[in-house]
Amino acid sequence: MRFNPPPGWPTPPEGWTPPAGWKPDPAWPAAPPGWQLFIPDDESASIRAGKSPTKSAQEAPGNRSAPPAATTLPTQPAHQGVDPAALLSRIAELEAALTAAQPGTDAIDLSDQHTLQDVGIYRYHHPLENAAAYKSRLRSLEGQIDSAIRDHQAILAADMFTFNGSLAQGRKLVGDLSKLMLRAYNAEADNCVRSLRSGNVRTAQKRLESAVTAIERLGVIMEMRINPEYHALRVAEIELTADFQMKMQEEREQARQERQLLREQRRAEQELAAERQRLEKERAHYLTALATLRAQGDDSAVTELSGRLADIEKAIAANDYRIANIRAGYVYVISNIGAFGPNIIKIGMTRRLDPMDRVRELGDASVPFRYDVHALFFSEDAVALESELHKAFTDRRVNFVNQRREFFFATPSEVRALLADRVGGLLEFTEEPTALEYFQSRSRWPEQS
Template identity: 40%
Template sequence: MDTPTVTALLILLAPLGIAALFWWKNKQSTEKISELQSEKEALLHLKKYEAIVDAESEARGIISQARKDAEQIVNDAAKRLNDAKLKAENREKEANVAHERIVKEARENLKKAKEKAEQTMQEAFTNADKIVKQAEENAREIAGEALEAKSKADTFEKKAKAMKNIIDGYGNEYLIANQTVLDDLAEEFSHKDAGVELKKSRYFTKTLVTKSRAALCDYAEVNRKETAIRFVLDAFNGKVDTALAKVKHDNYGKLEAEIKDAFALVNGNGRAFRNARISDEYLNARLDELKWAVAVNELKLQEREEQRQIKEAIREEEKARREMEKAIREAEKEEKMLQKAMEKARKELEKASEEEKLKFEEQLSALQSQLEEAEAKNQRAISMAQQTRRGHVYVISNIGSFGEDIHKIGLTRRLEPMDRVKELGDASVPFDFDVHAMIYSEDAPKLEKELHKVFESQQVNKVNYRKEFFRVNVSDIKNKIDEMDIEAHWTMKAEAKEYRETLAIENHSGSESSYEQPSVQQVMSA
């Protein structure tokens, strides 16, 4: 407990202590008086003790002295209480002074930091202006009027291209995978970190506006200049804000083109107002905003996809667990049934004749084999349940759905791995999968990861790596497994029974609407 707290407690408790002390002294005096009174009465009663000094007088003296002692105690306590109050007030004043000093220093430091940041930014702007101005002057000295003519030609060309894009729409040439943005960022970025960077970027664009660096104009008159600048800024920002509101998982390139086209159109139209124009610096700042907005969106999608994959893995693991528990129960039940059957057969054997003994011995032998098989099955199920990394890595294909040389490499921990393959071939694909290999492994996740790493460059979907389809020949996968010295049974040629029968029916009927192989886009979206 700190000193001020102790002092406060002493101040509060002092009056109570004084009152208690005074009560105790008074009680002693009263008791003494009562005792002396009794003695006096006894002495008066016994005439032979009349010579003893008057006890009442002595009692008064004791009371008087007790009162003096009590008054002294009260005075001392009051003095100590007053001293404690003064000390507490002095410490409170000192604390307030220290607090005010700390707050004042913090405010001064914050003010200095802001001023320094402002100065640094202004110096950066000034240096940038000098570099640009010097470059423009050098270009004019070298190229002269040709530079201005080229600038006008570039402006008109960009404006024409922008108008063409707006009229015709943005085709595949503007498709850029959002993953490209993430490739430029550090891998440790989460969508929250990207959100912080987006806020910084938006703050910077606002700073450019407040510092009058977002747009320029050649009007000399202040009112006209400000009006023209507001006009081009409103037009450009309206287009950019609309684009940023449309950010999705697949339109980064299109939105980037829209912003650049808006820049070209606004600057082209601004020539009529003494060359009112958006600065390149502001364009780059808003494109930076787009980049971070796309990054936030893409990272959110990735996080959502990871959560979906985790939930799917949990569901798959739960299915495997239930399947193994069921297998253990069935195996235990089968063991008990076989043991009862064997016990019955042994009893029958004891009673059987020589001719019947051979029959019961054969029956016992068959039951023994079945029991051993059931025990082995039970142990396998128990072992699979205990070892969470044991499982099967499968290599499957679906020619009718995805075409030739497209293989899925995945894993399952199911006791019956074909159940997983059947699930994959449900109503979401037109034909069943063919199994080329079902490879048992003590560490199935590690084996699957190694194979994915080997064939990473041949993955069909290069945006979502959780789609486990690879454009690779089955013999290449087999060779890699052989290199790892892993034994596995392989079926090199896909049966594709339903697909081939479908083709035969179409060829026989001469149907015009024959089945077509899926496109690359269809395979990538699978």
């Protein structure tokens, strides 16, 4: 007789026999039901040669025709009375234990923040013009996925598998299990799409790859696996969905920015129109008074009023220029040390008649302190000047994802040097922020641990 170790037990040396009173290690897995620990030497030799020791093992339900002995691996013998379900269950337990013993090897990172830190900035997998183009591409891709399922091309499996000695029953079993496997895979793919965010594309792809690996491992007996072409379609669906979400977010942000610019423009136009009306009334008043003084012959008063009237005419001309030239406006450089900390500035532009109105709006209840103004500069092309300043500090943006956020890691002196090169001398520029509210409030703050 020869000792025959069950699956999962260590292989003893050649010719080893258990000593008297020997017992297996309790940590070893239990032997499958019906397992023979001792078999005759001639039967053991048959097993090592790849032959089945009994006829019943060859005709066990679900077994395919035995391959030639030359093609059978000696480490995979077929034993009489072995339950395949128990072996598969034990294999799954060992694989789970191996995964737990090696943390991090196949772990899927479900943290969106970690994924965003890895890639830095979102990159489009399939660059298209707009969200409508992505939606059209997704509809086309969904048609390809449906076609692959209808044509039974999503799952690849053996077509010569026999069950109970019947090829027809084997094919029916393979077909039923293929539907079950495909349903599990599609459920995982749909969950990946539904839970998708623009920053966790890699996480979704890894989850789907894990589903492919699991299905292939469970279907190895029937050579069952997900068709790589079908899997590529579902991966493309994840990428296109993420791209579509990002493009939709960009277009919504762009629309919001455009609405804000339109509101700003309408407000500026209303202010300029009201100022034009006020100046017209003041000019009409001076013209009436000037005519009266001329009739009275008061030359000194006429000279004084004529000077004031000339100033009003200049103001009207400047106001009309602002109305006609939509690119004219004020470029401002502001900071809020109490809200954002030191060395962070905002560079923006406004067409408001009083630019401080815009600064006061930015310092509303959304931030704890008012903004400090470092520079206000009127430019005939404020749009171009603002764009030049943004480009100069583009690598020092605070928000690299949303380019419309105009905050930068810079100091007012750096902006002053750049403005001096672009526009020459500046009439007024403040280097250090006043931040009265911040400095007066900080002394009363609770101590931070």
